[in-house]
Structure formats: C-alpha cells, structure tokens
Amino acid sequence: MHVRVTLLAAARSSPLLAERFDDDRPLDQAGWNEVRRAAHALVQLAAAELRYCSPTPRSRATGDALGLAPLAQLALRDWDMGRWRGLTLGEAMAREPRAVDAWLADPYSAPHGGEPLIAFIKRVGDWLDTRPADDGGRIVAVAEPAVVRATLVYALKAPPSTYWNIDVRPLSMATITGRAGRWNLRLDDQTVQA
Numbered sequence: 001m002h003v004r005v006t007l008l009a010a011a012r013s014s015p016l017l018a019e020r021f022d023d024d025r026p027l028d029q030a031g032w033n034e035v036r037r038a039a040h041a042l043v044q045l046a047a048a049e050l051r052y053c054s055p056t057p058r059s060r061a062t063g064d065a066l067g068l069a070p071l072a073q074l075a076l077r078d079w080d081m082g083r084w085r086g087l088t089l090g091e092a093m094a095r096e097p098r099a100v101d102a103w104l105a106d107p108y109s110a111p112h113g114g115e116p117l118i119a120f121i122k123r124v125g126d127w128l129d130t131r132p133a134d135d136g137g138r139i140v141a142v143a144e145p146a147v148v149r150a151t152l153v154y155a156l157k158a159p160p161s162t163y164w165n166i167d168v169r170p171l172s173m174a175t176i177t178g179r180a181g182r183w184n185l186r187l188d189d190q191t192v193q194a
Contacts, residue, residue, distance in 0.1 A: 001133040004177045004186070006045060006140045007148045010059040011035045012170040020088055021081035023144075026057040027065075031170065035065045038171050042066055048140040050132070054078060054147055062171075063142040070142055075127035078144040082114030107160035117160050120146075125154030129180035148174060155183035 011031035013023055027035070045051075046067055053059040053070035055077050063070035084092045092112070093100045099111035107117040115123070124147055131139055143151070145168035153163050155176045168174075175186040 002177055002179050003131050003133050003137045003139060004175060005128065005131060006048065006138070006173055006175045007151055008042070008045065008062070008140060008142045009145045009148050009168045009170055009172045010054065010056065010062045010142055011065075013058040020086050021092070022078050022085040024057060027061045031058065031062075032065070034171055035062055039066055042171070042173075045140045048138040049134070050137070050139045051141075052076060052139065053142040054144050056144055059142045059144060066142075068140060068142065070140070073127060073141070075123055076141060076143050076147050079117075079120045079146045079150070080114035082110065082112035084112040084114070104164070107163075117150075117163060121150045121154050121160060121163070124150045128154060128176075128183070133179045145170075148172075152176070152185070156185060 011027050011034045013025040013028050013031055048068075051063065051068045051070040052073045053063045053068075053076065055072040055074060059076075060070065060072060081087075087095075089100070096111065102109045102111050103117075107121075110116040110119075128151055148168045149163050149166040152158075152166055152174060153160060155178075156162075175188065176183045177186050178184050
C-alpha cells in the first residue's frame with residue numbers, strides 16, 4: 001500500500017525579501033495573479049482524493065482559488081517562531097544577531113521561544129506518516145514553503161541542516177510517494193499528470 005502526496009507551495013503574500021516569520025497575511029495582488037496564470041497547469045491536482053492545506057490565509061486562498069476546497073490541517077501550520085513572529089530574517093538579525101546565528105547553526109535551538117527546527121520537521125513528518133495509505137491514493141497539500149521544506153527533509157531522511165538548502169518558490173510542487181517511514185521523491189515532467 002502506498003500513497004502519493006503532492007505538496008504545493010502557497011502563492012505569495014509579499015515580495016520574497018519582505019517574507020515574514022509566521023506570516024498570516026492574505027495573498028497579495030502578485031499572488032492572485034500567479035494563481036490565475038498557473039491554474040491551467042495545476043488543474044490535475046483536483047483529481048486528488050484528499051485535499052489539505054496549511055491553516056494560513058494564503059494557503060487556504062491558494063487552494064480555494066484552484067478549486068481544491070482543501071481542509072485545513074493544524075499539523076501543517078507554519079513554523080512557530082515565537083517572539084520573532086511577524087519579523088523578517090533581517091529584522092530578527094538586527095535585534096538578536098547571536099540568537100539568529102545559534103538558531104541557524106543548531107536544529108535543536110529555539111532562541112525565539114518557538115519551535116526548534118527538529119520539532120518542526122517531526123511535526124510535519126508525523127502528519128505525513130499518518131496519511132491513509134490506500135494503494136495508489138492521491139493527496140494534495142497546499143502549504144507554506146517552510147512546511148514543504150520540512151516535509152521533504154523528513155521524507156528523504158536528510159539531516160536537518162538540509163532544510164536550509166531547499167528553495168521552495170510560490171506555486172512550486174514536489175511529489176513524494178510511499179508510506180509511513182518509507183518515502184521517495186518523485187520528479188515529473190511538466191507534461192505528465194501527477
């Protein structure tokens with residue numbers, strides 16, 4: 001028994017350099033435009049038997065705009081950044097440079113008072129491992145880029161530091177197949193139906 005989980009990064013809610021930790025802002029105009037332009041290429045996601053999303057406004061709006069009507073999953077919430085919530089990385093660095101350095105270097109560190117990286121990866125991994133394994137079943141999850149990165153690190157059993165080396169752009173997709181404890185990354189040609 002195996003399942004196919006396609007992770008779709010939510011459309012943007014701000015320019016890349018203005019991204020904020022735990023950003024609860026809705027889609028901005030650029031994000032809405034991206035969804036409209038990409039909708040035809042993402043239509044195959046509607047074939048998924050189960051459709052989920054992060055509980056953030058932009059993840060829900062992305063899923064709804066694509067006609068997925070996804071069910072929000074608390075386990076897919078963005079990384080809890082504690083007192084850094086709402087800050088950009090640059091703002092956090094300006095306020096607490098040593099704390100940011102420690103956070104970036106140690107996956108068990110949470111100087112912001114929120115979730116350590118290792119706990120974040122485990123949380124989304126636990127969600128992934130509890131997806132129903134219905135042979136050939138398809139799932140789509142619209143999530144924050146951080147959630148997509150953490151899910152990929154977990155699925156590939158990569159070291160936590162790998163998280164920082166995965167670039168997830170708005171509306172990018174990654175598909176993993178398998179079952180609890182045994183996941184594979186699947187790369188498709190754009191012409192192949194997911």
